[in-house]
Amino acid sequence: MDYDINENANYSKIFIDELKLSRLPVAVKFINDESEVPEGIEKIDESLRHCEMITKAAKGESFYSTAEEQRCAGGASAMGLIDLPPKIASGELYYNLGRFESIETAKSVLDNIYRKDERSFGIVYAPLEKANFAPDVVVVIANPKNGMRITQAIVYNSGEMFNAKFAGIQSLCADAVSGPYVSGKPNATLACSGSRAYAGIEDEEIAYGMHRDNIKPIIEAFANMK
Numbered sequence: 001m002d003y004d005i006n007e008n009a010n011y012s013k014i015f016i017d018e019l020k021l022s023r024l025p026v027a028v029k030f031i032n033d034e035s036e037v038p039e040g041i042e043k044i045d046e047s048l049r050h051c052e053m054i055t056k057a058a059k060g061e062s063f064y065s066t067a068e069e070q071r072c073a074g075g076a077s078a079m080g081l082i083d084l085p086p087k088i089a090s091g092e093l094y095y096n097l098g099r100f101e102s103i104e105t106a107k108s109v110l111d112n113i114y115r116k117d118e119r120s121f122g123i124v125y126a127p128l129e130k131a132n133f134a135p136d137v138v139v140v141i142a143n144p145k146n147g148m149r150i151t152q153a154i155v156y157n158s159g160e161m162f163n164a165k166f167a168g169i170q171s172l173c174a175d176a177v178s179g180p181y182v183s184g185k186p187n188a189t190l191a192c193s194g195s196r197a198y199a200g201i202e203d204e205e206i207a208y209g210m211h212r213d214n215i216k217p218i219i220e221a222f223a224n225m226k
Contacts, residue, residue: 003215005133008128008131011025011128011138019149021146024127025127025128025138026057026125026128026138027057027135027138028054028139029135032121038124038131040132041063041124042064044064048069049075049199050070050079050123051194051199053065055141061126061127067081074088075174078114078170079120079173079174079177079178080117089107090103091108114179115174115178116178116182136211137177137212139176141206142205142206142207142208147206150186150188150218154218156221156225157217158217164187165187166189169194170192171189172201175209176189180209180214184211187208187209189208190206
């Protein structure tokens with residue numbers, strides 16, 4: 001589906017007005033080399049977790065990062081910036097954190113989390129309203145009531161049930177970005193301990209990730225739904 005970048009500011013305004021958002025919708029784009037960095041976007045000058053970068057962009061900042069600036073190996077590997085570390089792949093890390101009954105149950109979940117297998121050079125982050133590029137994914141942080149409204153907009157044209165896939169770990173990376181990117185469908189997540197502890201996701205907040213092909217149908221549904 002063709003995507004008109006000239007609509008980014010309008011799409012952002014509709015999301016904000018329709019959902020009464022307190023954070024700006026965030027445009028996320030994977031890049032294969034430095035030549036693909038959009039004009040005017042500079043590399044972030046600090047090391048942060050991906051979830052922190054999302055909330056930084058949701059406050060109005062635009063930047064890109066490579067693997068070197070990504071502070072969380074779980075997030076970086078879920079999005080194809082680095083190889084999956086053995087201790088994460090085996091389930092050992094999350095088992096040692098007390099998240100699972102056994103290494104085997106941890107590995108079973110890790111095997112089924114969304115992952116972007118193709119390698120990328122970096123990721124561009126920007127508030128959707130300022131993005132001068134076509135996002136691969138748009139992330140919206142909302143409350144459950146507004147999440148209901150997003151879900152209603154998702155099913156308005158599709159006629160399909162909305163099936164969210166998440167496990168309470170790797171939320172704003174695997175769930176909200178890699179999920180929509182690899183599936184082409186929206187996904188929702190209740191966040192994770194990391195995004196709530198480090199990125200400031202509040203108790204009452206959840207997140208939706210939407211592939212760019214989902215955006216126009218959702219915006220049109222907002223206009224037509226009762």
